[in-house]
Amino acid sequence: MRYGMVIDLQKCTGCNSCTVACRAEQGTPAGVHFHKVIKYEFGKYPNAKMKFLPMPCMHCQDPPCQKVCPTGATFIHPEGLVLIDENKCIGCRACMVACPYESRQFLWEIKTYFLGIKCNFCLQRLEQGRLPACVTTCPSEARTFGDIDDPESEVSRLIVRHRGMPFRAELGTEPSVYYMKG
Amino acid sequence: MSSATSPTNRRGGTYADLAGKLINLMVGNIEVPGGCLSCSFRGPIMGPTEDGTSAPQYEAVPRPFKFPPESATLKEFYPHQHTAPHLALKSILNPEKHHLPYTVEAWMSVGGNPIRQNAQPEAYVAGFKKLSFSVAIAFHMDECAILSDVLLPEHSALERVRVTPFYPQHQSMDNEVCGLKMIQYRDPVPTLFNTKHVDEIFTELAEKLGILTGEGGLYDHLNREIDWVDKTDGLNLNGEWKLDINRKYTLEEIYDRQIRGWPYNKSNWTLEDLRQNGYLEYWRPRKEFYLYYYFPDNQTRHPFYLLGLKTVGDRLKENLKQHQIPFPGVPHDDYIFDLYDPVVHWVETSETHPPKEYDLWAVNWKTPYYANDAGNLTGNPWLAEIYAKDPWEANVLLNPITAARKGLMEGDSVVVASRYGELEGRIRVSELFHPDTAGIAGSYGPGTLQSNPLNRGR
Numbered sequence: 001m002r003y004g005m006v007i008d009l010q011k012c013t014g015c016n017s018c019t020v021a022c023r024a025e026q027g028t029p030a031g032v033h034f035h036k037v038i039k040y041e042f043g044k045y046p047n048a049k050m051k052f053l054p055m056p057c058m059h060c061q062d063p064p065c066q067k068v069c070p071t072g073a074t075f076i077h078p079e080g081l082v083l084i085d086e087n088k089c090i091g092c093r094a095c096m097v098a099c100p101y102e103s104r105q106f107l108w109e110i111k112t113y114f115l116g117i118k119c120n121f122c123l124q125r126l127e128q129g130r131l132p133a134c135v136t137t138c139p140s141e142a143r144t145f146g147d148i149d150d151p152e153s154e155v156s157r158l159i160v161r162h163r164g165m166p167f168r169a170e171l172g173t174e175p176s177v178y179y180m181k182g
Numbered sequence: 183m184s185s186a187t188s189p190t191n192r193r194g195g196t197y198a199d200l201a202g203k204l205i206n207l208m209v210g211n212i213e214v215p216g217g218c219l220s221c222s223f224r225g226p227i228m229g230p231t232e233d234g235t236s237a238p239q240y241e242a243v244p245r246p247f248k249f250p251p252e253s254a255t256l257k258e259f260y261p262h263q264h265t266a267p268h269l270a271l272k273s274i275l276n277p278e279k280h281h282l283p284y285t286v287e288a289w290m291s292v293g294g295n296p297i298r299q300n301a302q303p304e305a306y307v308a309g310f311k312k313l314s315f316s317v318a319i320a321f322h323m324d325e326c327a328i329l330s331d332v333l334l335p336e337h338s339a340l341e342r343v344r345v346t347p348f349y350p351q352h353q354s355m356d357n358e359v360c361g362l363k364m365i366q367y368r369d370p371v372p373t374l375f376n377t378k379h380v381d382e383i384f385t386e387l388a389e390k391l392g393i394l395t396g397e398g399g400l401y402d403h404l405n406r407e408i409d410w411v412d413k414t415d416g417l418n419l420n421g422e423w424k425l426d427i428n429r430k431y432t433l434e435e436i437y438d439r440q441i442r443g444w445p446y447n448k449s450n451w452t453l454e455d456l457r458q459n460g461y462l463e464y465w466r467p468r469k470e471f472y473l474y475y476y477f478p479d480n481q482t483r484h485p486f487y488l489l490g491l492k493t494v495g496d497r498l499k500e501n502l503k504q505h506q507i508p509f510p511g512v513p514h515d516d517y518i519f520d521l522y523d524p525v526v527h528w529v530e531t532s533e534t535h536p537p538k539e540y541d542l543w544a545v546n547w548k549t550p551y552y553a554n555d556a557g558n559l560t561g562n563p564w565l566a567e568i569y570a571k572d573p574w575e576a577n578v579l580l581n582p583i584t585a586a587r588k589g590l591m592e593g594d595s596v597v598v599a600s601r602y603g604e605l606e607g608r609i610r611v612s613e614l615f616h617p618d619t620a621g622i623a624g625s626y627g628p629g630t631l632q633s634n635p636l637n638r639g640r
Contacts (some may be wrong), residue, residue, distance in 0.1 A: 015550035048613035178450050
């Protein structure tokens with residue numbers, strides 16, 4: 001079992017509903033987003049287009065953030081999620097430097113200790129049999145979530161049918177987030 | 183070919199729209215599969231008039247002339263008027279010039295803020311100063327709430343229970359949504375303060391005024407009303423589910439009766455069923471998407487010339503002559519009657535002949551997360567954070583060729599000036615913009631004393 005997500009970039013309109021839903025679900029403070037939507041231009045006038053790249057944590061299966069963690073706070077959950085053990089995090093921020101997707105953020109003060117934080121694919125919802133907030137919120141239904149180890153799952157079939165690719169696959173981080181080309 | 187929105191939202195836009203429709207007519211592309219569909223209601227609404235052309239609907243049906251006028255928005259002078267709060271402002275500031283036989287003394291704001299959502303906030307402030315009494319139904323302390331004599335606090339958007347029909351696209355080219363009939367329910371979040379649902383406020387006001395029940399009362403009106411956009415497909419009070427006009431109902435009871443009487447509620451759902459499931463949908467057969475279906479075999483012809491418009495204009499002109507009055511608020515009558523010509527023609531706007539010293543056109547747009555400022559969307563701090571990080575917002579955007587021509591580089595500070603004002607900003611170069619334009623995101627609420635001072639242009 002390995003949770004994963006596929007995002008159809010042709011459907012994404014850059015509305016940031018996912019970003020806001022994530023914030024509402026996770027209760028992050030001002031300026032801290034587990035999720036972001038990158039906007040970029042493509043082409044030259046008059047054929048230029050605006051494109052969007054929604055980016056949760058990629059939940060890599062060979063995560064650079066885990067390799068650099070000096071205390072073992074970053075770990076891979078049995079179902080494929082890359083998570084942080086709050087009790088072990090010492091706030092060194094090595095993971096932030098190592099993550100090629102800039103998925104890690106830092107809380108400068110939570111009570112008396114510092115903490116690295118990140119998207120957890122809404123584990124608290126998964127445990128209740130619910131989908132991640134960004135998936136259920138997306139108005140254009142660009143996201144599909146499920147078990148990418150199961151070849152019969154919808155998420156796996158979409159990846160195969162549309163030749164879904166991770167973002168920067170050449171880094172060898174084996175992300176669990178795939179994109180259908182926009 | 184779509185002639186929606188951009189060309190129509192300006193003076194003479196009717197003719198841009200008509201030109202588009204004529205082209206579609208000539209290639210047989212009106213109300214056919216894959217073609218240009220008229221907006222809103224799908225049903226037997228475009229029956230032939232006496233001359234065989236389709237009957238006007240919605241705001242194409244003219245309002246009667248009346249003098250002196252009764253409405254502050256001067257509907258009597260604008261037979262096809264949509265919403266016109268700017269005319270109400272002019273009536274407040276200068277009633278005699280607009281032939282109004284009274285002065286406007288009171289104002290009630292509900293869910294809108296004409297001061298903030300207007301390019302001339304100072305003019306509305308001047309209008310409010312002339313009022314003797316104003317009431318605001320508001321969920322936060324915006325300008326209208328601050329200026330009100332009586333403030334009736336309402337729930338914010340997410341605190342309101344909501345039962346609504348899914349409206350078809352207003353101007354639609356595609357047929358994917360034409361067949362979908364749907365009603366939706368949204369659960370409210372707990373209220374933070376001692377507020378009320380806006381409909382409860384109106385109910386209470388009607389009750390205290392003695393116009394809630396009985397003949398001619400609010401409930402009687404609700405019983406007779408049909409949805410303006412979706413007509414008989416809307417959430418109306420139908421048949422046995424009409425209200426007893428002699429007793430009071432809760433909002434939930436009224437919603438329940440609307441749902442039970444909805445023509446596509448084939449499973450006899452109640453409010454509780456809708457609450458449990460979120461939405462109720464019904465897909466009409468595809469053949470019913472097209473208005474041709476209801477009047478086949480050329481029973482109805484689409485007009486090539488807007489003869490109805492000419493008739494309305496002629497009648498309006500005659501009425502002005504009869505009462506020996508000029509058209510209110512314009513320098514000369516031709517400015518108005520130029521737009522009652524039945525034939526497509528070029529209409530000049532204030533920007534048709536701009537002064538030569540201004541070499542760029544300012545263009546603006548809306549982002550999906552700031553689609554409008556209803557409900558103080560632009561005051562939402564979470565969205566403001568996204569906006570602040572968005573490189574295509576809060577900047578002055580120029581095509582690289584234009585930037586190079588002007589000797590400007592990314593990040594340079596500039597002042598953008600027009601005949602109407604100026605603003606400061608930083609340059610971002612972008613291939614998304616025409617070389618003759620300066621892109622400035624908006625309109626996210628012009629500056630007022632209650633907003634970010636950076637938004638206050640000069």
